[in-house]
Amino acid sequence: MQPLAEYIRPQNLEEFIGQNHLVREGTPLKTAIENGHLFSFVLWGPPGTGKTTLARIYARALEGELFELSAVSAGKQDIRRIIQYETPAPKMLFLDEIHRFNKLQQDILLPYVETGEITLIGATTENPSFEIISPLLSRLHVFSLYALSAEELSQVIDRTDVPITEEAKHMLVEMGEGDARRIISLLDDIRSLYKTVDAEALKQFLEFRHIQYDKEGDEHYNTISAFIKSMRASQPDAALYYLARMIEAGEDPKFIARRLVIFASEDIGLAQSTALVVANETFRAVDTVGLPEAQINLAHCTAYLAKAKKDRSAYEAYFAALDDVKRYGNLTIPYEVRNAPTSLMKDMGYGAGYEKYTNRSFLPVKLQGRTYLKTKDTSDS
Numbered sequence: 001m002q003p004l005a006e007y008i009r010p011q012n013l014e015e016f017i018g019q020n021h022l023v024r025e026g027t028p029l030k031t032a033i034e035n036g037h038l039f040s041f042v043l044w045g046p047p048g049t050g051k052t053t054l055a056r057i058y059a060r061a062l063e064g065e066l067f068e069l070s071a072v073s074a075g076k077q078d079i080r081r082i083i084q085y086e087t088p089a090p091k092m093l094f095l096d097e098i099h100r101f102n103k104l105q106q107d108i109l110l111p112y113v114e115t116g117e118i119t120l121i122g123a124t125t126e127n128p129s130f131e132i133i134s135p136l137l138s139r140l141h142v143f144s145l146y147a148l149s150a151e152e153l154s155q156v157i158d159r160t161d162v163p164i165t166e167e168a169k170h171m172l173v174e175m176g177e178g179d180a181r182r183i184i185s186l187l188d189d190i191r192s193l194y195k196t197v198d199a200e201a202l203k204q205f206l207e208f209r210h211i212q213y214d215k216e217g218d219e220h221y222n223t224i225s226a227f228i229k230s231m232r233a234s235q236p237d238a239a240l241y242y243l244a245r246m247i248e249a250g251e252d253p254k255f256i257a258r259r260l261v262i263f264a265s266e267d268i269g270l271a272q273s274t275a276l277v278v279a280n281e282t283f284r285a286v287d288t289v290g291l292p293e294a295q296i297n298l299a300h301c302t303a304y305l306a307k308a309k310k311d312r313s314a315y316e317a318y319f320a321a322l323d324d325v326k327r328y329g330n331l332t333i334p335y336e337v338r339n340a341p342t343s344l345m346k347d348m349g350y351g352a353g354y355e356k357y358t359n360r361s362f363l364p365v366k367l368q369g370r371t372y373l374k375t376k377d378t379s380d381s
Helices: 028-035 051-061 076-084 103-115 150-160 166-176 180-194 199-208 218-232 236-248 253-271 274-289 294-307 313-328 343-347
Strands: 041-044 065-070 091-096 119-124 141-144
Touching: 028 051, 028 141, 041 051, 051 065, 051 091, 051 119, 065 076, 076 091, 076 103, 103 119, 150 166, 150 180, 166 180, 166 199, 180 199, 218 236, 218 253, 218 294, 236 253, 236 294, 253 274, 253 294, 253 313, 274 294
Parallel strands: 041 119, 041 141, 065 091, 091 119
Antiparallel strands: none
């Protein structure tokens, strides 16, 4: 029996649910499909948002021959076989989890993408700027996908034609967290077991279901949350436990390392500025050393950040300033701090009266007196 997810998978953009910013009239992806325009791109977004489906719709619309690989298991030989394959149709490669390809593997793709011999469609849950080498990324258009709304998830459930009560439907939407694939999988399993999907069947299924840590499930988010909060509370033992749990479950070490880099500035910040240096070096060590040895680097950094003093003032100050930017737009910059590269600008008063060291505020007039950064003792320990 065909899995429910495949049975209801949209065949064209008209059937596609969600991502209106990509599929509505006039958007680049929609226009490319309508005009038969071949180009390489990467789809960046959380699980269950339609990355694979969009890749297949694009390939079908352009009558291309689509080869699907997962970077988790694929290697250089798989890429070479596709390159050598003879076909009169446009040759397209859908590479799921492209962030899992290392730099050397991505280098192999570069010349074929550059010449157009292969149209590459990458899919990733990670930020392409960190995970895709610059020469390759410069040849890819990046499309961001977002978690589906409650209304869109409800439409996905309706599409399945699986009999379901309104209460169970509401529960499923709440549990879905924007992930259509998760909802469809649950529906498929419960339907197979209980025939009718109601609130009681859903509760029974979840009660006896063995929920393991996986990169798309609740335990993924619960564990990384516990990891961060343990470091924030200066509890190195708890943080190291959750780190070990993630590593043992097969979490991508670079995902953990990125969270450490963010934490170093967000939670430690000015209290110990060297924390960012340590976190960045840990990320580099993970990238160059790899597992299993890199878990030692991650443990070192986790313990260091957990024990460090905490200061969120720079983080909070920035977002307070950002609120004013959003509220007031581009307020007039005072003339004395404007750039004055030409004599005309100098005659107009640009840069006039500027002093390097002054207590006078350089904020726009409307924001004079604003204090975003709350001062405190920021000496490194």
